[in-house]
Amino acid sequence: MKRNVRAYAPSFLTVTNLLLGFSAVIAAANYGNFQLAAVLIIIAAVIDALDGKVARFMHTTGDFGRELDSLADIVSFGMAPSYLVYVSCFAGLERWDPAGSLLGIALSASPLVFGALRLARFNLDETDGEHHDNFAGLPIPAAAITLASFILFNFRIWGRMELVALMVPLVLLVSLLMVSRVQYLAMPRLTFRDTKKNQVKLILLLVGVLALIMFKSLALFPTTILYIGIGVVKRLRGVAIKPAEEEDAFNDTVF
Numbered sequence: 001m002k003r004n005v006r007a008y009a010p011s012f013l014t015v016t017n018l019l020l021g022f023s024a025v026i027a028a029a030n031y032g033n034f035q036l037a038a039v040l041i042i043i044a045a046v047i048d049a050l051d052g053k054v055a056r057f058m059h060t061t062g063d064f065g066r067e068l069d070s071l072a073d074i075v076s077f078g079m080a081p082s083y084l085v086y087v088s089c090f091a092g093l094e095r096w097d098p099a100g101s102l103l104g105i106a107l108s109a110s111p112l113v114f115g116a117l118r119l120a121r122f123n124l125d126e127t128d129g130e131h132h133d134n135f136a137g138l139p140i141p142a143a144a145i146t147l148a149s150f151i152l153f154n155f156r157i158w159g160r161m162e163l164v165a166l167m168v169p170l171v172l173l174v175s176l177l178m179v180s181r182v183q184y185l186a187m188p189r190l191t192f193r194d195t196k197k198n199q200v201k202l203i204l205l206l207v208g209v210l211a212l213i214m215f216k217s218l219a220l221f222p223t224t225i226l227y228i229g230i231g232v233v234k235r236l237r238g239v240a241i242k243p244a245e246e247e248d249a250f251n252d253t254v255f
Contacts, residue, residue, distance in 0.1 A: 009054055009058060010051045010052070010054045010055035010058070010065055011051075011064075011065060011068055013047055013048075013050050013051035013054060014048075014051045014065070014068050014069050014072050015068075015072070016044075016047050017044045017045075017047045017048045017051070017072045017073075017076050018071070018072035018075055018076060020040050020041070020043055020044035020047065020076060021040070021041065021044050021072070021075040021076025021077070021079065021080040022075060022076075022080075023040050024036075024037040024038075024040035024041045024044070024076070024080040024084065025037070025079065025080050025083050025084075027040060028083060028084050028087050028088070029083070029087070032087075034084060034087070034088045034151055034155070034161070035151070035152060035155050037080070037084050037148075038084065038148035038149070038151045038152045039148075039152070040080075041076060041077070041080050041081055041084070041144050041145070041148040042145055042148050042149065042220070044076040044077070044080075044141075045076075045077065045141040045144060045145050048069075048072075048073070048076070048077075048141055051065070051069060052069070066123070067123070070119045070123055073115070073119060073140050073141065074112075074115060074116055074119060074140075076141075076144070077111075077115060077140040077141045077143065077144035078111060078112040078115035078116060078140060078144075079112055080144070081111050081112075081143075081144040081147045081148060082108050082109055082110070082111045082112040083108070084147070084148065084151065085107075085108045085111070085147055085151075085167060085171060086104060086105065086108035088151055088161050089104075089108075089161055089164045089167045090103075090104030090105075090107055090108050090167075091104065107168060107171055107172075108171070110171050110172065110175035111140075111143055111144065111147065111171060111174065111175055111178075113175075114175040114176065114178045114179050115140040115143065115144075115175075115178055117178070117179050118137055118139075118140055118178040118179055119140065121179070135183070135184060135186055136180075136181045136182070136183050136184075137177065137178055137179060137180050137181065137182060137183075137184075138174060138177035138178045138180070138182065138184060138228065138231070139178075139184070140178060142174075142184075142224065142227065142228075143174035143175070143177070143178055145220070145224055146170070146174050146221070146224040146225070146228065147167075147170065147171065147174065149217065149220040149221040149223075149224055150163075150166075150167065150170060150221050152217035152220065152221070153217060153218065153220070153221040155217075156216075156217045156218055157218075173228070174228070177228065177231075177232075180235075181235075182231045182232055182234075182235045183231060183234065183235065184227070184230075184231045
């Protein structure tokens with residue numbers, strides 16, 4: 001019985017992530033509450049951070065968990081943010097141009113399409129279920145957090161979506177980075193009894209969490225942009241980081 005509970009615990013977290021993504025779509029579609037939808041996507045990402053770590057802690061990693069995780073990710077970090085971007089920024093384009101509706105749909109669908117391509121690419125790679133320090137390409141939860149936090153950033157300052165024009169390059173940037181070979185650091189192991197590199201990463205993570213506690217939605221978007229920018233700058237400078245093959249949500253995400 002205990003073994004069954006241990007086996008299902010990570011999957012329960014993954015299903016919770018899936019339900020939060022679905023709830024985000026409902027919040028945006030039925031209630032027009034874009035802020036709530038954005039928050040639900042971010043909470044889903046936090047939950048997503050836990051399932052892989054719980055699975056490794058309980059020694060229950062496996063192909064089923066990875067596949068379920070990918071299916072949940074495509075809803076919570078692909079479909080949900082794409083729909084949120086459309087209804088909050090691009091749904092009214094047809095008022096100005098008949099072709100604007102198709103353009104808005106194409107732009108909004110980019111995180112969904114490129115996120116699916118990323119997940120498919122990594123699911124084809126051989127995985128070993130172990131923790132990796134680095135990985136290639138912007139992870140799909142990090143892309144979703146970036147878009148959701150940008151919406152929260154706008155509402156926190158102006159009470160509405162003010163910088164709609166900036167959503168276009170932002171959507172294209174995170175979409176292309178997901179299928180790129182730009183390399184990013186994964187979440188550190190939550191212990192200081194590790195390598196110096198892991199200790200530095202853990203300190204940076206704690207500083208980021210403290211900033212989020214102090215400044216809330218104002219700090220999250222700049223933090224994600226900083227994270228994205230570091231990867232791009234390292235790529236441009238030719239700094240090689242060995243990529244991880246593991247596509248385990250937050251095991252290969254910003255956190």
